[in-house]
Amino acid sequence: MKKIFLLASLLMAFGISADAGDITSPNGQIKVNFTLDGTVPTYSVTYQGKTIIKPSRLGYQLAKGGKDGKDLLADFSVIDEKTSTFDETWTPVWGENKSIRNHYNDMLVELKQNSTDSYMNVRFRVYDDGVGLRYEFPQKGSLNYFTINEERTEFAMTGDHTAWWIPGDYDTQEYEYTKTRLSGIRPALHAAVSSNLSQTVFSDTGVQTSLQLKTDDGIYINLHEAALVDYPAMHLNLDDKTMTFTSWLTPDAQGMKGYMQTPFKSPWRTMVITDDARKVLSSNLILNLNEPCKIKDTSWIHPVKYVGVWWEMISGKGEWAYTHNYPTVKLDGTDYVHAKPSGKHSANNANVRRYIDFAAAHGFDAVLVEGWNIGWEDWSGYMKEKVFDFLTPYPDFDIKALNEYAHSKGVKLIMHHETSSSVMNYEKYMDRAYQLMKDYGYDAVKSGYVGNIIPRGEHHYSQLEINHYLHAVTRAADYHIMVNAHEAVRPTGLCRTYPNLIGNESARGTEYQAFGGTKPGHTAILPFTRLQGGPMDYTPGIFDMDCANGSHCNSTICGQLALYVTMYSPLQMAADFPENYEKHMDAFQFIKDVAVDWDKSIYLEAEPMEYITAARKAKGSDNWFVGGVTGMKAHQSTVKLDFLDKGKKYVATIYQDAKNANYKTNPQAYVITKKTVTSKSVLKLNSVAGGGFAISILAQ
Known part of the structure; x- marks a missing residue:
C-alpha cells in the first residue's frame, strides 16, 4: 500500500482565521467554508464556484437541555484549527476495482462551549467527488456522558431541486422511489408509503438516505452517511419553506436518539457533488471514509455466485413451513414428532439435492436454503421472543447428509438465519449457530430481520440495533463466516472495515x-x-415473469x-427455478x-x-x-x-x-x-x- 501523509497545521493556503476556515478538494473544485455565525457553528459548500450547500448550522440538542441547561448548538468559540492532506492507494478484498485511491484535504475545527467547558470538534474531509463531515468529542472538559435528543446537522439547499426519495422510516427501506421536486415531497409522501410487516414513518417531509438530488443547472448531489458505528441511523427531515434538510436520528424505545461517552466520533455525513451522473456511481467517498480492514487474515472471504431454495416460497409455489397441523408451535421440536407434512415444504432433501445438482452442473459456488429449521409455522407477526433456535432442522432436512452431498459436488450450502427480529433470541443462539455452520462446512449466512424488533419498542435503525448488526458481523468473522443481512440497516461502507459483510438487502429487492x-x-x-x-443482494435473474401467486415481474429477460x-455485488444469485x-x-x-x-x-x-x-x-x-x-x-x-x-x-x-x-x-x-x-x-x-x-x- 502506497501512503503519503503530510501534516500542515494552520496552512495559509487554506485561509484559516480565528473563527473561520476554508478548505478545498485536491483538484480545487469543491470548497468548504466553516465559520461561527456569532457563536453558532456553520458550514457551506461550493462546487466550481457555485454554492451547493448554503450556510448550514451544526450541533446537538441534548436530553434535558444538556449540561447546565445548554444544548451544543451555540455559545462556541474556536480554540484551534488544523489542516492536513492525505493520499493513499488501498486494495479491497473484493470490489468494483482492483485498487482505490483515497486522496483528501482535511480540516479539524476544535470548539469550546464557553459557559459549560464542553468541547466539540468538527472534522471536514474534502475529496474531488465530495465532502465528509463528522463530530468528534474528546475526553476533555466537563462533557463525559450525554444523551442525544437530536443531532442538528443542516443541509441548506439552494433551490427546489429534483429529488429521488423514499419515505423516512425507522424500520424499513423497502419502498419504491418517488421522483419530485423538494416541494413535492409533502403532497406525495403518504401515497409513497406501502405496507410492510414493520414500519414507522415519522414525518410528512422525512426521507431516507442515500438521497439523490439534481439542481436545475445539472449538478448532482447525493446525501448519505459513512461508518455508522454505535450510533442511530440518520434520516433527513425537510423544511420545505427554506428547502433545508436537518438530520433526524432513529430513536430507541424511550424516544432518545443516542447514549454517548467521550471520546467518541459520530458517523460521517456525506455529500457527493458532481456535474456528471456517472461520477455518482463511481464515487468511492463512502468507502474511503471508513476505517481500513480490521480482519487480519481475509483469505477465507470470497465472492459467491449462488442459486437457492427461495423464489419458490416467495412466488407462491412452495412454503417455508413443514406442517399445517398446529395453530402454534413450540421451539422444543416436539410438535414435529407426529406432524403430518403439508407436502409444500420446499427445503426438503430431494429438492435441495436438485438445486445442488444444478449448481454443480453450471459452475455455481453455493446453494441457499431457506426454511430448513423448525419454527416457520407461526414465525411472523406474533412478537414471539423464541421463534427459531438456528440449530434444529425439520424432519425432512438431513443437514449432515446434504452437506456431505454438496461438498462431494464441489458446492457449499448457505445457511439461513431468519431472526423474526427477535434480536435477543438470536444473540442467545448466535455462537452455537455459527459453530454449527463451521462444523458442517457452511461459510456464508443470510440473516433476516422481518417484523417488529424484540426488545419491544426498539426500531430496526436505533443505536441498539446498529450495534447488534455489527456484532453479528464481527462475531461471524471469528468463525470465518460471511454475512448477507436482510432487513438490517442500509450500508454505510463498513464492508471496507469488515469485508466478510459481503451483502445486504435493506431496500426493495426482487x-x-x-x-x-x-x-x-x-x-x-x-x-x-x-x-x-455498499452492495445489495438484489437476487436478480428471473426468467419466468409470471409467478404462481398471480403477480408479474416487470422486467424482460435481458433486463434481468x-x-x-x-x-454491483460480490454476492450474486440466480434466483429463478x-x-x-x-x-x-x-x-x-x-x-x-x-x-x-x-x-x-x-x-x-x-x-x-x-x-x-x-x-x-x-x-x-x-x-x-x-x-x-x-x-x-x-x-x-x-x-x-x-x-x-x-x-x-x-x-x-x-x-x-x-x-x-x-x-x-x-x-x-x-x-x-x-x-x-x-x-x-x-x-x-x-x-x-x-x-x-x-x-x-x-x-x-
Whole structure:
C-alpha cells in the first residue's frame, strides 16, 4: 500500500482565521467554508464556484437541555484549527476495482462551549467527488456522558431541486422511489408509503438516505452517511419553506436518539457533488471514509455466485413451513414428532439435492436454503421472543447428509438465519449457530430481520440495533463466516472495515416483484441511492415473469441479465427455478459467464431512474462484461468499446431485447448475436422500457 501523509497545521493556503476556515478538494473544485455565525457553528459548500450547500448550522440538542441547561448548538468559540492532506492507494478484498485511491484535504475545527467547558470538534474531509463531515468529542472538559435528543446537522439547499426519495422510516427501506421536486415531497409522501410487516414513518417531509438530488443547472448531489458505528441511523427531515434538510436520528424505545461517552466520533455525513451522473456511481467517498480492514487474515472471504431454495416460497409455489397441523408451535421440536407434512415444504432433501445438482452442473459456488429449521409455522407477526433456535432442522432436512452431498459436488450450502427480529433470541443462539455452520462446512449466512424488533419498542435503525448488526458481523468473522443481512440497516461502507459483510438487502429487492410488482426504473435508481453505501443482494435473474401467486415481474429477460453488471455485488444469485433456466439455456449462459469480482469498472452512461450502462473487467482476466438497464422509457445506447486493450480482438456475445419485447406482455423476447470486436468498435443497442442488454466480451 502506497501512503503519503503530510501534516500542515494552520496552512495559509487554506485561509484559516480565528473563527473561520476554508478548505478545498485536491483538484480545487469543491470548497468548504466553516465559520461561527456569532457563536453558532456553520458550514457551506461550493462546487466550481457555485454554492451547493448554503450556510448550514451544526450541533446537538441534548436530553434535558444538556449540561447546565445548554444544548451544543451555540455559545462556541474556536480554540484551534488544523489542516492536513492525505493520499493513499488501498486494495479491497473484493470490489468494483482492483485498487482505490483515497486522496483528501482535511480540516479539524476544535470548539469550546464557553459557559459549560464542553468541547466539540468538527472534522471536514474534502475529496474531488465530495465532502465528509463528522463530530468528534474528546475526553476533555466537563462533557463525559450525554444523551442525544437530536443531532442538528443542516443541509441548506439552494433551490427546489429534483429529488429521488423514499419515505423516512425507522424500520424499513423497502419502498419504491418517488421522483419530485423538494416541494413535492409533502403532497406525495403518504401515497409513497406501502405496507410492510414493520414500519414507522415519522414525518410528512422525512426521507431516507442515500438521497439523490439534481439542481436545475445539472449538478448532482447525493446525501448519505459513512461508518455508522454505535450510533442511530440518520434520516433527513425537510423544511420545505427554506428547502433545508436537518438530520433526524432513529430513536430507541424511550424516544432518545443516542447514549454517548467521550471520546467518541459520530458517523460521517456525506455529500457527493458532481456535474456528471456517472461520477455518482463511481464515487468511492463512502468507502474511503471508513476505517481500513480490521480482519487480519481475509483469505477465507470470497465472492459467491449462488442459486437457492427461495423464489419458490416467495412466488407462491412452495412454503417455508413443514406442517399445517398446529395453530402454534413450540421451539422444543416436539410438535414435529407426529406432524403430518403439508407436502409444500420446499427445503426438503430431494429438492435441495436438485438445486445442488444444478449448481454443480453450471459452475455455481453455493446453494441457499431457506426454511430448513423448525419454527416457520407461526414465525411472523406474533412478537414471539423464541421463534427459531438456528440449530434444529425439520424432519425432512438431513443437514449432515446434504452437506456431505454438496461438498462431494464441489458446492457449499448457505445457511439461513431468519431472526423474526427477535434480536435477543438470536444473540442467545448466535455462537452455537455459527459453530454449527463451521462444523458442517457452511461459510456464508443470510440473516433476516422481518417484523417488529424484540426488545419491544426498539426500531430496526436505533443505536441498539446498529450495534447488534455489527456484532453479528464481527462475531461471524471469528468463525470465518460471511454475512448477507436482510432487513438490517442500509450500508454505510463498513464492508471496507469488515469485508466478510459481503451483502445486504435493506431496500426493495426482487421479492417485491412477486408481491405485486415493482415499476421499471427501480433498478436504475438503486445504484444512485441504496448502493452508495455498499452492495445489495438484489437476487436478480428471473426468467419466468409470471409467478404462481398471480403477480408479474416487470422486467424482460435481458433486463434481468443486465443487473449482474449494473447492480454491483460480490454476492450474486440466480434466483429463478432451475427448470425456468433450462428453457432458456442460451440466455442463461450470460449468468454462468459473468464475473462477481472485478479489476476495473467504468460507468458509460447514466441518468437516475432512466438508464445505467456499466462495463466491468473480470478479476485477473482480460474479459469484460457490459450491462444496461432502462426505466419507463425505451433507450438507445451507443457503447464505445475504447476501454478494451488496443490491438486485441475479442468475441462479443450480445443479449438484447427483441424489437417486440415488452416487460408486461412479451418479456421473454430476446436476440443473441456474436461478433468480433476491438477497442475501435461501437455498438448501438436498443432496450425497451423495463428492459436492457448484456454483453460478454471474451479475449481471443
